[in-house]
Amino acid sequence: MSSPSRRLLATSLILALAGTGLLACSDDQQKDDSSRLTVWSLEDVADRVNATKAIIADYTAKTGVKVDLVTVNEDQFPSLIASSAAAGDLPDVVGSLPLAGVRTLAGNELLHPDANAAIVDKLGRDTFSPRALELTAEDGKQLAVPSDGWGQLLIYRKDLFAAAGLPTPDTYEKIAAAAAKLNTGGVAGITAATAPGDVFTQQTFEHLALANNCQLTDDSGAVKLDSPECVEAFRFYGELMRDHSVKGAQDVDTTRATYFAGKAAMLIWSPFILDELAGLRNDAKPTCPQCQRDPAFLAKNSGFVTAIKGPNGTEPAQYGEISSWAVLDGAADPAKSFVEYMLSDGYPRWFGMSPEGRFPVRKGTGDDKEKFLTAWNTSQAGVDTKQPLAQVYGEDVLATLRRSPDTFQRWGLTQGQGKLVGAILGELPVPKALADVIAGKSDPAGAARRAKKDVEAIKAGVN
Numbered sequence: 001m002s003s004p005s006r007r008l009l010a011t012s013l014i015l016a017l018a019g020t021g022l023l024a025c026s027d028d029q030q031k032d033d034s035s036r037l038t039v040w041s042l043e044d045v046a047d048r049v050n051a052t053k054a055i056i057a058d059y060t061a062k063t064g065v066k067v068d069l070v071t072v073n074e075d076q077f078p079s080l081i082a083s084s085a086a087a088g089d090l091p092d093v094v095g096s097l098p099l100a101g102v103r104t105l106a107g108n109e110l111l112h113p114d115a116n117a118a119i120v121d122k123l124g125r126d127t128f129s130p131r132a133l134e135l136t137a138e139d140g141k142q143l144a145v146p147s148d149g150w151g152q153l154l155i156y157r158k159d160l161f162a163a164a165g166l167p168t169p170d171t172y173e174k175i176a177a178a179a180a181k182l183n184t185g186g187v188a189g190i191t192a193a194t195a196p197g198d199v200f201t202q203q204t205f206e207h208l209a210l211a212n213n214c215q216l217t218d219d220s221g222a223v224k225l226d227s228p229e230c231v232e233a234f235r236f237y238g239e240l241m242r243d244h245s246v247k248g249a250q251d252v253d254t255t256r257a258t259y260f261a262g263k264a265a266m267l268i269w270s271p272f273i274l275d276e277l278a279g280l281r282n283d284a285k286p287t288c289p290q291c292q293r294d295p296a297f298l299a300k301n302s303g304f305v306t307a308i309k310g311p312n313g314t315e316p317a318q319y320g321e322i323s324s325w326a327v328l329d330g331a332a333d334p335a336k337s338f339v340e341y342m343l344s345d346g347y348p349r350w351f352g353m354s355p356e357g358r359f360p361v362r363k364g365t366g367d368d369k370e371k372f373l374t375a376w377n378t379s380q381a382g383v384d385t386k387q388p389l390a391q392v393y394g395e396d397v398l399a400t401l402r403r404s405p406d407t408f409q410r411w412g413l414t415q416g417q418g419k420l421v422g423a424i425l426g427e428l429p430v431p432k433a434l435a436d437v438i439a440g441k442s443d444p445a446g447a448a449r450r451a452k453k454d455v456e457a458i459k460a461g462v463n
Contacts, residue, residue, distance in 0.1 A: 036066045037334055040081075042096035044071040047383075048353045055346040062341070065334040077101075085110060092331035093338055095147075097324045099135055099410060100425070102144045103418025105326065112335075115327040117142035119339050124366050129405045132322050132361035135413060144324035145339055148351045148358040151320035151404040152207040154305040155259065155273070156266045160187075161303070168303065169266060172212065172236050172310045179244035182265035189244030190266040191258040192237075195251045196435035199425055204268050205434055206411055207319035209233040212310025216411035216421070216455070223459065225430070225452040226445070229312040234444035234451075236310070238437030249435075260298065262288030271401065274356035277302060278392040280382030299392050306400055307407040320408025322361060348375040355379035355389060361405045373402050419462045420455070429454035 041052055049071050056067045070091065072080055084090050090110065097105075105111050120128065120142050132146035156169055160182055169175040179189030193201040214230035217223055224230065241250075246258055252269075256276070259267040276284040279295030290297040307316030325339045342350055343362050351358040355376055364371035377398055380386040390398055412421040424430065433451040436442035442450070 035064065035334070036068065037093065037332055037338055038068045038070065038091040039093045039095065039338065040070045040072050040077075040091040042072055042074055042077060042094075043353070044073050051349060051353045055342070055349050059338060059341045059346060062345075063334065063337060065338070067338065081105075081110075090328045090330065092328060092335040094326050094328065095323075095342070097144060097326050099322050099324075099413055100418055100422045102136055102324055102326060103138070103413060104422060105328070106138065106141075106143045107419060110329055111143055112327045112329050112331055113141040113143055115331065115336050116145050116339075119145050119325075119327070119336050119343075122336075123340060123343055123362065127362050127364055127366065127369070129361040129363065131406050131408050135322050135408065135410065136324055138416065144326040145343065146322045146324050146361045147343060147347075148360050149320055149322040149405045149408060150271050150357045150359065151306055151318045151408055152203060152268060153271055153273075154266060154268050154308065155277075156303050156305070157182075157298075157301055158303040159301040160265050168305060170305045170308055170316070172208075172308075175266070175308070176236070176240065179240055179266065183244040186263060188246050188258065188264045190240055190268075191246050191250060191255045191264040192241065192268040193250055193252070193255060194241050194245075194435065194438055195249040196432045197428060198251050198431065199428070200252050201431040201434065202425065202428055203270075203319060205233070205237055205430060207268065208237055208308065208310070210317040210319060210409045210411070211308035212236070212312045213314055213317075214310075214312075215415075216424075217415050217417050219415050221415065221417060221420075221459075223452050223455045225455060226448045229310075230451075231444050231448045232310065232312060234434060234437050234447050237434060238444060238447075241438045242440065256284070257287075260284075260286040260288065260291075262290070262298070270357065271359075272354075272357040274299075274389060274393070275381040275383065278382070278387065278389075280385045280387060282384040296392060304393075304397055304400060306404040316407060317409045318404060318407045319410065320405060321410075322405070322408065323358070347372055348379070351376055352379040354381075356381045359402060359405055376402065420459050423458045423462045424455055427454070427458060429458065 043052060053069060056069055060066055128146060132149065136144045136146045154169060164181055166178045167174055169178050183189030193204045195201055209230060212229050212233045214227065214233045215224050255267055256269060256273060258264045275281055277286065278299040279285055286295060286298045288298060307318040309316040325342055327335045327339060351360050360372040360376050363369060363373050377390050378388050381389045430451050433447040437444055437447045
């Protein structure tokens with residue numbers, strides 16, 4: 001699994017480096033070698049590297065352009081991009097770039113928005129998810145070319161819900177009622193991240209906070225974590241974890257293990273869990289009693305909620321991450337054709353490397369509006385065992401997941417606060433305040449005020 005929490009940690013380090021001034025603009029002169037590209041990819045898992053090389057080999061055979069692929073570990077990317085920028089030796093293209101990373105590179109004038117906009121226009125702006133384009137643009141500039149994404153999920157035991165006569169848990173009220181009713185007999189009502197030093201806790205809380213229209217800042221950049229919407233989000237999350245969940249600090253591994261053991265009725269996790277839930281990975285198999293006879297028991301008996309609505313929410317919302325291709329400033333001419341290839345001929349193989357966490361945000365072509373969504377539907381998921389997700393979860397579930405990028409939201413990005421977003425990921429003031437609510441050391445309003453104060457202090461440091 002490519003951990004979403006590691007991706008966010010890497011992004012926070014990029015932004016920390018940006019705050020020190022280590023990122024510098026590249027040479028404005030275009031590179032001389034128009035038949036060779038340097039492409040960095042943040043996908044460094046061996047099987048995905050090999051898959052990327054195969055796609056690139058086909059691009060080279062078609063165009064004659066040679067590509068030097070540099071696979072960069074997510075944790076090393078911040079220092080490498082900083083040193084490359086300082087030396088005026090940036091790559092032509094970066095792939096698998098997260099949203100906050102796009103904003104940081106844009107803030108340091110390392111991107112080539114005109115080139116990225118030209119790619120989107122040539123491929124067809126109407127073939128992309130409108131939300132993905134919005135999240136990768138700012139002030140009318142297309143900062144990067146969105147490729148694929150994943151959104152946080154609430155996973156629930158359909159069999160337990162049906163037996164208890166409970167509806168789909170897609171609102172605060174329904175989630176709370178189900179957690180209370182099903183928190184019996186050695187089964188927790190819900191399990192979700194609570195570890196105060198874990199980015200995964202930030203992701204999970206932000207997912208539920210967005211559902212209640214709790215925003216990090218307003219459009220002017222003022223921190224709004226003490227708003228009534230945010231106080232309610234702190235209350236809701238705190239009561240769920242304190243009264244109807246597993247005791248002790250919970251993280252990526254423990255929450256998954258609890259649900260896999262059949263000891264939780266609900267779980268909040270990323271879609272990277274889908275292949276594991278289906279028993280397609282030997283290193284993370286479900287262990288529930290029924291799973292001994294049928295490794296796919298949990299997959300068959302789990303439902304998936306993407307967007308959630310709180311009592312103050314204006315519409316259902318979902319925390320989401322978009323991965324982009326970005327042409328950088330000073331890139332050689334073929335950079336645009338390379339990204340175009342990765343989002344057309346090479347696209348099904350790119351998102352097919354790990355379809356459980358790569359929902360295509362370019363849905364199709366001008367001639368076939370659903371081409372890439374259809375291709376994703378049949379992509380082989382898993383590691384030790386390969387199987388199309390459609391065979392495991394059925395068309396209804398996959399249709400819901402395919403639509404999810406259109407409901408993605410994120411704190412701060414559309415308000416122009418990309419640097420602040422990355423900085424708070426480094427210090428995690430919100431999970432720390434949340435931990436006090438869960439432990440009963442602070443009331444929701446007090447925790448919200450503390451989070452606001454801490455974020456304001458961080459904001460003062462990055463401005």
